[in-house]
Amino acid sequence: MTLLTVLLGCATVGAVAGSLGCFAVLRRQSLLGDALAHAALPGVCLAFLAGAALGLDPRGPLLLLSGALLTAWLGTLLVIAITATTRLKQDAAIGIVLSVFFGTGIVLLTYVQKHAADARQAGLDRFLFGQAASLLARDVWTMAALGGAVLLTVTLLFRPFQIVAFDGEHAASLGYPVRAIEVLLVSLIALAVVVGLQAVGVVLMAALVVTPAAAARQWTDRLGRMVLLAGGIGGAAGAMGAWASSLRSHLPTGPIIVLFATGLLGVSLLLAPRRGIVWGAVRRARNRRRVRVENLLKDLWRLGEQDGRFAGPRAISDLLAVRGAPRSVVEEARTDGYAAVAGAAVELTPTGLDRASRIVRNHRIWELYLSRRLEIADDHLHRDAEEMEHALEDDVIEQIDRALGRPAKDPHGRPIPRGAPAA
């Protein structure tokens, strides 16, 4: 068994589970995967015992996977039945099925280890934490065939799956057989989980369903891309995990794959464009800086209004009297090209003057709009305008300006500037 084949096997597992996981995550059924995986354990053991009793090869991958699928299915049915017929909630039902089925699996596993003819070679414990190194060529072929069938089904039925995942009632109104589609979807997730058991193990398989999907969600808002991305992320985690676990003997593959997937989720949460936490922080910092600088420009403009001298140098200490803006903000305005600094004096550049006039114009037109059109009391205008002056776009302000009849003064009688004053 070459390393390449093992890598391919684990990548398949990750890709299939990751793609299908998107539907579980979107339908808020993340923990159903956990129940499915745990519930598969007794099926594996029963299939082994049945195979041995019937004279079949008890380690045949198809046999073991069929058993796993059977009890995983039974577990899901029980979760649904418990939720439907008792006052227990779904989370409790999942917890009950997961732990009792797992306990049953452990009982059967210890039974197999003590009583089966070729006890030690049974190697069923690889289903607990996964052991990629124990994968045989026929295992990988079985996994690839089943995984391929799952992915093909998802591709062919993508549209109905998408509608059901987002809005079941809408799907029903369009005439889709919602119940059947839901059952098919859960079955495919169960199949994806079962296919991955040998490589990842029952205990951690759930993570491979949820984590790549949660990571992919950060990069896109479109389901199609999310499914492809989650498949890619899962596949990458699978291949990397298999590779890393091959570096040392007897290293279980499941935990390593899960840690790689979690790492990829961490990177996605921090760095994905638009949704990434880092970019969010950068955006907020940039925004705060823009508001700071614009407020400084506005203060300089107001000082200009007091003595009629808009351009020309002005002592920074005069500015401090207005808002207490620190020297660093003056520096930021200089970097942005809005101000020139010479020693203790600051001067608005032509672009700075233009920008300042726009901010003051925004502020005063907005105040007038609030006062005239929305009839808001004069003493409530300023605070709102302080925020809106930084947010209003030029074309919006132009429309409001026109609607107000291009007024000359704001509600407090101050002039509304239109463009920078002549020097």
Place this chain on the structure above:
Amino acid sequence: MSRDLTILAVGAAAAVACALPGTFLLLRGMSLLGDAISHAVLPGIVIAFLLSGTVSALPVVLGAGAVGLFTVFLIETLRRTRRVKEDASIAVVFPALFALGVLLVVQFAGQKDLDQECVLYGEIAYAHFDTMTLFGVVTLSRPLVVLAVVALLNLAFVVGFWKELKLSTFDGTLAAALGLSPALVHYLLMGAVSATTVASFESIGAILVVAFLIVPPATAYLLTDRLSVMLALACGIGVGAVAIGYEFARRTDTSIAGSMAVAMGLLFALAWLFAPSEGVLGRLYRRRLAADRFAKALVLERLAREPASYKALGRDLAWDSERLSHVLASLRAQGHVSGDDARMEPTPGGLAFARDVMQ
């Protein structure tokens, strides 16, 4: 203590210790947070084990238990970024921590007696050999002492915070309005769950403890509406399952803790089927009973308008004769209908019965 008795006592202590906080987890809809904590404490346990050489010591239980609280905090933080939904954040956080723990176990396996099997289903049989001497006189199993102490602490928590727990479980808003700080109760409960799973780890493993936490309270929940009764029942059911499970494991020579979890599942299945008010059979029976009463009332109403023959009745109601005969036989037996098949009319008792049903 004999080996059998030690195992039973350890199992019973674990069952009681788990059932107390487990009941509140269940009622608060947080069963899966218990699942998450029990998995996620593993790295804490392994590190504590490597540092101290044993898991069954109270400081280690509290220390590793802090990892459980950290897990709850981590899940909450991830959810608050609003980039991952709550169910997904649970499903993402605990496998990662558990995977880390498993790798630590494998890394140091062989050096100390901690292995993957132990992580999964514990070794309750070893409890008999790991002893400690109390007050220089009594020699007892160390896991038993630790679990008994944790069970008592949990009992003290439940009794001491009875009002707070009850109110914040059933009406969080009212609890907050009364100044009872639901957040504090929440984290205390999570702390109790963490400490309990750590204390149970050596004997029943990180996964089967979920069965001990959730299944007996869920079973009790199907049997009663009273919180105090539910707590007592959950403890009793847990202890009963421990005894049944041990007997089964002894006879089949299989995992003891696994068998105990299976026994809990069986008791749950029994309650699910046979519970008086919540059980499936009880519900079916009551539905059947209601349908029966309604059918009788229909017949009586028809006869109250005008006495009728068997034939006319069958035509008017459009029932098959088997059903009609069955209902009439039962009505006659109760004395609600008088007369023969040619002309039947309702008795005063029958009219009263019909009025009662139709209201």
